[in-house]
Amino acid sequence: MTALDLSSPVGVVGTGTMGQGIAQVALVAGHPVRLYDAVPGKAREAADAIGARLDRLVEKDRLTDTERDAARARLEPVEGVAGLADCSLVIEAVLERLDVKQELFRSLEEVVAEDCLLATNTSSLSVTAIGGALVNPGRFVGLHFFNPAPLLPLVEVVSGFATDVTSATRAYETARAWGKTPVACADTPGFIVNRIARPFYAEAFAVHESQGADPATIDAVLRESGGFRMGAFELTDLIGQDVNESVTHSVWQSFFQDVRFTPSLAQRRLVESGRLGRKSGHGWYDYAPDADRPEPHTAEPERAPAYVVAEGDLGPAGELLALLREAGIQVREEEEDQGTRLVLPSGGQLALADGQTSVEFRDVVYFDLALDYRRATRIALSASQDTSPQTLAEAIGLFQALGKKVSVIGDVPGMIVARTVARIVDLAHDAVAKGVATEEDIDTAMRLGVNYPLGPFEWSRRLGRNWAYSLLDDLHLRDPSGRYAPSLALYRHAYATDKREGSGS
Numbered sequence: 001m002t003a004l005d006l007s008s009p010v011g012v013v014g015t016g017t018m019g020q021g022i023a024q025v026a027l028v029a030g031h032p033v034r035l036y037d038a039v040p041g042k043a044r045e046a047a048d049a050i051g052a053r054l055d056r057l058v059e060k061d062r063l064t065d066t067e068r069d070a071a072r073a074r075l076e077p078v079e080g081v082a083g084l085a086d087c088s089l090v091i092e093a094v095l096e097r098l099d100v101k102q103e104l105f106r107s108l109e110e111v112v113a114e115d116c117l118l119a120t121n122t123s124s125l126s127v128t129a130i131g132g133a134l135v136n137p138g139r140f141v142g143l144h145f146f147n148p149a150p151l152l153p154l155v156e157v158v159s160g161f162a163t164d165v166t167s168a169t170r171a172y173e174t175a176r177a178w179g180k181t182p183v184a185c186a187d188t189p190g191f192i193v194n195r196i197a198r199p200f201y202a203e204a205f206a207v208h209e210s211q212g213a214d215p216a217t218i219d220a221v222l223r224e225s226g227g228f229r230m231g232a233f234e235l236t237d238l239i240g241q242d243v244n245e246s247v248t249h250s251v252w253q254s255f256f257q258d259v260r261f262t263p264s265l266a267q268r269r270l271v272e273s274g275r276l277g278r279k280s281g282h283g284w285y286d287y288a289p290d291a292d293r294p295e296p297h298t299a300e301p302e303r304a305p306a307y308v309v310a311e312g313d314l315g316p317a318g319e320l321l322a323l324l325r326e327a328g329i330q331v332r333e334e335e336e337d338q339g340t341r342l343v344l345p346s347g348g349q350l351a352l353a354d355g356q357t358s359v360e361f362r363d364v365v366y367f368d369l370a371l372d373y374r375r376a377t378r379i380a381l382s383a384s385q386d387t388s389p390q391t392l393a394e395a396i397g398l399f400q401a402l403g404k405k406v407s408v409i410g411d412v413p414g415m416i417v418a419r420t421v422a423r424i425v426d427l428a429h430d431a432v433a434k435g436v437a438t439e440e441d442i443d444t445a446m447r448l449g450v451n452y453p454l455g456p457f458e459w460s461r462r463l464g465r466n467w468a469y470s471l472l473d474d475l476h477l478r479d480p481s482g483r484y485a486p487s488l489a490l491y492r493h494a495y496a497t498d499k500r501e502g503s504g505s
């Protein structure tokens with residue numbers, strides 16, 4: 001099965017933000033494109049707006065004058081669905097309502113040819129449910145573009161229960177021929193990206209709600225230690241709190257209020273009070289011209305310890321030992337079956353965040369997971385009231401000696417990056433086990449759809465195969481609500497690893 005022939009006309013229904021972007025993609029790829037919108041005159045305005053964007057592509061030397069003129073000539077606004085009769089593919093990007101979309105596809109099915117592929121750009125409705133309105137739902141598929149469609153490469157190609165393999169393949173190949181990176185996925189709430197990304201926001205909000213740290217500190221740790229492009233607070237301010245909350249809410253509702261997807265109360269309050277983010281001038285942060293941008297918590301300089309004793313294998317933080325030696329801190333390594341930690345001269349311990357709290361131990365400081373300890377510019381530490389001031393000072397001095405800024409947060413099990421990554425890894429395993437997508441497509445989707453520095457499976461391999469399971473298991477013990485309960489898929493993964501490695505379960 002091949003992509004649609006470039007001479008085949010493509011119809012786009014709903015010429016708002018997404019419709020215009022998708023139309024531009026199909027047009028620049030070389031198709032004749034028909035635009036239809038329910039509001040009279042809107043398709044014509046959209047054609048003009050797309051024309052202006054083509055002009056800008058010419059200014060940037062990304063399109064020649066001739067190509068622009070030819071593309072404009074291929075773009076035709078029409079005044080009713082009948083104008084889409086000769087299309088080989090129609091993609092809708094209308095109002096996000098099941099009844100509206102079903103009604104539209106019923107009327108489209110009456111005018112288009114029997115072999116015309118029909119597609120929805122829905123982000124939160126079920127493709128199976130929309131397709132239920134069709135006489136032939138086999139030709140119906142989800143083509144979920146990301147905003148702005150001309151710039152973002154990812155397209156989730158969603159098969160509903162009734163979608164034919166040939167239709168899904170044709171949609172997939174067509175998206176690829178348009179220069180996009182398609183990923184195949186089943187019809188489940190949030191598809192791939194909006195399902196697996198939920199903990200990125202939820203865990204940041206949860207750490208804040210539990211008084212663990214302020215938004216500026218959490219954002220800085222996610223960026224500078226986790227390697228994420230933006231922190232969860234600044235990113236949701238950019239997306240719009242209402243838009244982000246509505247996706248979270250819809251995924252949570254669609255999963256029958258599964259506790260793993262519970263929305264944030266604090267975000268609800270922001271939305272209710274009109275603090276929608278950048279677009280309203282105030283969200284988690286205040287964007288008034290005279291407002292102070294809050295700074296992340298950064299510890300004052302402390303003296304580095306002269307030596308540490310490394311007990312056991314530090315796992316994902318193993319690289320620290322080489323960094324400490326390079327910084328002139330003496331490292332004595334001791335075999336240890338039980339613990340994986342650094343013992344400081346104070347006698348206190350420094351351990352990688354593992355889902356336990358500092359208060360459970362006599363004198364311990366936890367440090368957060370970093371994407372890459374060499375390149376991280378900030379590390380979060382957590383301590384309890386039982387941690388001695390000397391241990392905390394030595395832990396701060398140790399990371400400062402490696403050139404890192406240090407943020408001290410509250411005694412939050414799993415800290416910030418570690419719990420976020422563990423939950424993303426878990427949801428990714430769960431999604432594969434439920435047939436949502438392949439590991440490879442999930443990694444691609446999370447890197448391209450939300451700019452994660454690594455796909456969840458790449459991250460999981462780097463962290464060790466049962467790292468996420470054991471962290472979540474610890475967290476689940478401390479918060480038995482079910483929010484952190486590791487999935488059966490992650491359990492199987494960790495158990496299989498243990499057996500292979502001969503260490504039992």
Ligand SMILES: NC(=O)c1ccc[n+]([C@@H]2O[C@H](COP(=O)([O-])OP(=O)(O)OC[C@H]3O[C@@H](n4cnc5c(N)ncnc54)[C@H](O)[C@@H]3O)[C@@H](O)[C@H]2O)c1
Nearest residue numbers: 014015016017018019037038093094095096121122123147
């Ligand atoms: N905005 C995003 O970031 C984004 C990303 C991915 C998917 N989506 C999905 O794309 C779709 C459109 O979103 P948008 O942000 O472009 O919306 P939008 O409000 O910008 O545009 C919707 C357009 O559809 C038209 N319309 C409404 N009902 C219609 C009908 N029955 N027939 C013809 N035209 C109709 C409206 O007049 C409007 O021009 C939704 O399903 C949304 O979930 C949006």
